[in-house]
Amino acid sequence: MRADRLMAILLLLQQREQVTAAEVARELEVSERTARRDLDALAMAGVPVYSLQGRSGGWRLVGGARTDLSGLTASEARALFLVAGPASAATPAVKAALRKLVRALPEPFRVQAEAAASSLVTDPQRWGSVPVERRPPRFLDELQDAVIRGVQVRLGYVDRDGAETSRTVHPLGIVAKGPSWYLVAGTGAGRRTFRVDRVSSAEPTGDPVHRPADFDLAGSWREIADEVDRRRTPLEIQAVCAPDGISVLRMMLGGRLEVGGPTTDGRIEVVIRGHNEYMLAGELAWLVEWLEVTGPPGVRDHLASIGDALVERYGRNRHEDGGSPG
Structure with a gap:
């Protein structure tokens, strides 16, 4: 240094x-x-x-x-x-x-x-199985330059259905999310996020960006990412966890875990988000040593079915092999 x-x-x-x-x-x-x-x-x-x-x-x-x-x-x-x-x-x-x-x-x-x-945020965590982009998207440099110079951009954009639109935006920041890049910008309809690899054109207008005085790119991105995560994992389950299992849950679930307060028996209340009941039950089944799901009933039913299937398959084999019936 x-x-x-x-x-x-x-x-x-x-x-x-x-x-x-x-x-x-x-x-x-x-x-x-x-x-x-x-x-x-x-x-x-x-x-x-x-x-x-x-x-x-x-x-x-x-x-x-x-x-x-x-x-x-x-x-x-x-x-x-x-x-x-x-x-x-x-x-x-x-x-x-x-x-x-x-x-x-x-x-x-x-x-x-x-x-x-303050123009760039790096968020290394991917969303799902996002395909790796082998090189930065085409208009990344132009958009980042617009953020730094504080000028509006006439943006051509192709949405997920292939429809192309054009609008004038106020670039506020660039975010690298895993292998993907996003533009955070103000629009006539409020603050929006655009995938940079879907930008078809980016022409600076020369007009100054209207940047909110209290705008913070990192904080704004956390709000955006949290909202996307909630949409991707709409199901919430309630459970209680042994204190020594909380670190395992944090490592496994990341931002999908919310840790609450202690219960009367010393365990910790938690809320876990997932995509659907069956997949979430399968994901949590191996945590039975620490975790007890208290609701909704559908997740508990799936966990019970998984337990019955495991006993049916592996309990029978254990008896046939001469193991203890336990």
Whole structure:
């Protein structure tokens, strides 16, 4: 991470003209000793920085240089912050360094760099058996650029039935969900989500996007994903689970599990979502050691049928093999 710190120091010098080691340490969340060592390293590497001694001393760029020492173009600055935005897989250290970098970017770059940092959410969990897309969809770059620049787009879109429509949308963010990409956008009918691989055209209009002041892409996507999950798993069952089985349920069911409070006998109330009664009963049958389904009755009936079938098949074989009837 030292290279990130050195770039951050250069940009701080560019912005403030003079900094002290204590200010650098505070900005970059390092010790003053590390800050001094980094400043010395810049000077030794030939960067035009020098130190002033005394009460009003500090470090300056030779001649009060105000050039863009980072060498970043506008598109490179956007790309940098896109890679390490708050919802990316970048490490916390990288994100922290980039948050400091953005404060020192030249003004023409800063707004779009900050927009890039919040333009993309990565959600690695797939929905069902989604086919793998072997390369990014055709209009991904154009739509992401529209999000970052904050311009409306005339969008051509093909729905799941093959019908093509055209509308003007306000791009708000891009989400990578497993192998698929989605555009979150405002429309005349409210906020909508579009699969990017179904976009047939994307033409920026030049008109500014109307972006809600409180819009948060990650939070909005969680609401969208939760709603889709509820539609995909409309059935809810009630059950109680032994405390030591909750971790198993979490691992197996993920977001389809809601954990409630304790019962009088020490077990935990849970609600589990699924597609239909039969499939959910089959999925939960092996958890009988920890889980007791309390409703609806149809799921309990399916579980009882599964138990009878298992005993019929494997209990008989066990007796024939000389095993204990248990």
